[in-house]
Amino acid sequence: MAERAGRRCCLGWDFSTQQVKVVAVDAELNVFYEDSVHFDRDLLEFGTQGGVHVHEDGLTVTSPVLMWVQALDIILEKMKASGFDFSQVLALSGAGQQHGSVYWKAGASQVLASLSPDLLLHEQLQACFSISDCPVWMDSSTTAQCRQLEATVGGAQALSCLTGSRAYERFTGNQIAKLYQQNPEAYSHTERISLVSSFAASLFLGSHSPIDYSDGSGMNLLRIQDKVWSQACLGACAPHLEEKLGLPVPSCSVVGAISSYFVQRYGFPPGCKVVAFTGDNPASLAGMRLEEGDIAVSLGTSDTLFLWLQEPTPTLEGHIFCNPVDPQHYMALLCFKNGSLMREKIRDELASSSWSEFSKALQSTEMGNCGNLGFYFDVMEITPEIIGRHRFSAENHEVSAFPWDVEIRALIEGQFMAKKIHAEGLGYRVMPKTKILATGGASHNRDILQVLADVFGTPVYVIDTANSACVGSAYRAFHGLAAGTDVPFSEVVKLAPNPRLAAAPTPGASQVYEALLQRYAMLEQRILTQTRGPPE
Ligand SMILES: O=C(CO)[C@@H](O)[C@H](O)CF
DSSP, X not given: OOOOTTOOEEEEEEEOSSEEEEEEEETTOOEXXXXXXXXXXXXXXXXXXXXXXXXXXXXXXXXXXXHHHXXXXXXXXXXXXXXXXXGGEEEEEEEEOTTOEEEEETTHHHHHHTOOTTSOHHHHSTTOBSOSEEEOTTOOOOHHHHHHHHHHHTSHHHHHHHHSSOOOTTSHHHHHHHHHHHOHHHHHTEEEEEEHHHHHHHHHHTSOOOOBHHHHTTSSOEETTTTEEOHHHHHHHOTTHXXXXXXXXXXXXXXXXXXXXXXXXXXXXXXXXXXXXEEHHHHHHHHTTOOTTOEEEEESSSEEEEEEESSOOOOSSXXXXXXXXXXXXXXXXXXXXXXXXXXXXXXXXHSTTOHHHHXXXXXXXXXXXXXXEEEEESSOOSSSOOOEEEEEOTTXXXXXXXXXHHHHHHHHHHHHHHXXXXXXXXXXXXXXXXXXXXXXXXXXXXXXXXXXXXHHTSOEEEOOOTTHHHHHHHHHHHHHHTTTTTXXXXXXXXXXXXXXXXXXXXXXXXXXXXXXXXXXXXXXXXXXXXXXXXXX
């Protein structure tokens, strides 16, 4: 993309599972430069698939830290070769895949502080890590450590109230516990443990960057109410852990100025500020400019809900994180595994694999589906843990089949009623100004979005989130420039392009779904009781 001279800007980085990506955003919040390096395609020597190595046990999943370092070298050299004017960069921030962890070997901080501008980063950091393969969010090898952690603090619900989530295998505290137990020598040679986000920030800082509150909430270690490490959780995972983590900081913090390496090698201005990096999902919330009371619904293979919460109600489902743009508030993530996976299966089975036929079924059936309700989980659902297809008549009798058009509406209404019910279980409440931001493949189907608007009783907007973590990071960098002035994030990003209205709730929708939602919740509990016994 051509670069106009003298364009003051901020950079937003994303160290995601499959690539490192960067965008440059100008003062009018226009994205005018973007680039990326794909690990599988551009760094073949590391031999990753989807950016990771799945180990023989089928549970352990890691990524090579030097692959991430080398990817940054490649992008910066590409930007330099393209004539990008680094001298115009006022600040930068970034995102990293959540939960992953990087283990810096003793002495690394001295190397970071004295990098030679004549060499690439990866040529100088080869010996700076006590383990070269970092556990990432797809790892599920720490079940024993999860049970130990929950037992230490009084159970799963107690851990959720403390840290925002019950113990999850991918969460960093459990990964650190596993490393300490299985490789104590590497652990003892580790001077600092970073998340992927704070590791990336450290490269730009030339020193160890602190972990921010929002990404730190994905570790099962941070007390989300008072934003300090939980001594009980630290002690349950590994000794001397607090000194290896450093103190967490507010996500909007300026953590320092860019290191001289980048000034001398690439021409960044010495005063270029580094704003704390955060997790990819918190950065996406910033990129979507979610506000209090809003919901973002990512309709992909699995569906993900991003919620903005004032007062969270931690449960055994979903995750509560500290909010990345408002230190007083929170965000929540809820994952529904049977997303497009089910929508496409039912489309193929009943609508001749045609979305237009699928839409006709939604257009020809009425809101509330004459009281028919369905639960469609061909793989074990996460929220809640149910599997199979379950259909109920208006009289709550389980039936074996619905007419094709009733089945299609029952699928979509059921998916969205589940989202509303479980979002409210986390403390979410629809507010008068609430809007839903829909993203992902299914957000291109207006009839599906109409059902979403009707079930929630709120307008649905569509927004392009292709670069949401990067763009959100650039927005957070601009917000960092205003640090100390109490300018709210929403004020900093008000010039950004607005989402487009896609569907408004049908008059009378709230009345229809108020009763149906209660039945759906009751029947969901009935299925859970039948499949796993009465609640504890
Ligand atoms: O584990 C996750 C969130 O809890 C994933 O969305 C990772 O952040 C993806 F990188």
